[in-house]
Amino acid sequence: MSWPPLGEVRHLPDALGERRDRDVAIASLEAFGADLPAPDRRGVHGLVELLRLEQARANEELRPYVKAERLASLCERLRELADAAERRAGRGPPLPSLTSFAGNGDGSR
């Protein structure tokens, strides 16, 4: 096995990033709007609503990438790559199942 998972691990953060960009922008605008006098909030709220529509679209694009079966498959392929590398090196203890890491993240961008 060579590099098929590379495309997947590139697409996954791209799709997550599209979603997260909106999350961050919405949170930031809501915080900004909350500090404005009430009569000035309407325009900012309108912009937030636009971003929510984009967020919903980004969710749809993200959905196939985060299905449990797809993540598990990716993890297994990565594990096979790591195992193959270890066999070539001829050392090292067996790795724990990578499927246990599915869904974890540190939130960094």
Added chain:
Amino acid sequence: MKAKRVKKLDPRAPLAANAARIVRVRLGELRSFAPAALQEDAAHEQHDMRIAAKRLRYVLEATETSFGRHGSHARRGARSLQGVLGDIHDCDEMLPRVESHLAEMRALDADAVLAEAGQADDLDPRLAARAPHRTSYRGLEVLAVYLQARRRLLFGRFAELWEGIERDGVWDRLELAATRVIREEEEAAPAAPGPEGARTLP
């Protein structure tokens, strides 16, 4: 920004030697954006520098122990740069959106006011005062002011951060540590060609 290829990677060589080759290339990429990114309005170069800082940070997160304390100092520097440049990028992304949103509302309001005018010879100012989005402009204008001011403040922080990292020799020390690792590996085991030999990483 497309990552520069790393040459002479060898899966048979120790991790430290391969990591050092990757780090030298990623560090070179990062430093190549200075001094251009240190111009306040160089948004494109600042964005590229953020990507370069991210790549350096992530390779150091996995391999910094190969470079002693210089690895962790550089990783922290790259992380700080990534953070402040990311915040600048957020401003650069949001400001045009706000301005475009304002322009769209103005166009819609002009259409609505014009429609209200009907067949009049001239436009009654009282119609503009009833424009549908008339109460939305001020908050967005204030937001644009905030974004412009925040970007300037963040740029100042970025310039200071970069200057401090260079002044403290963080990049120079990492470069020296990486060069030393490569030299030691080359002296210990001269490279031999083979089917699993040297390769490049995009």
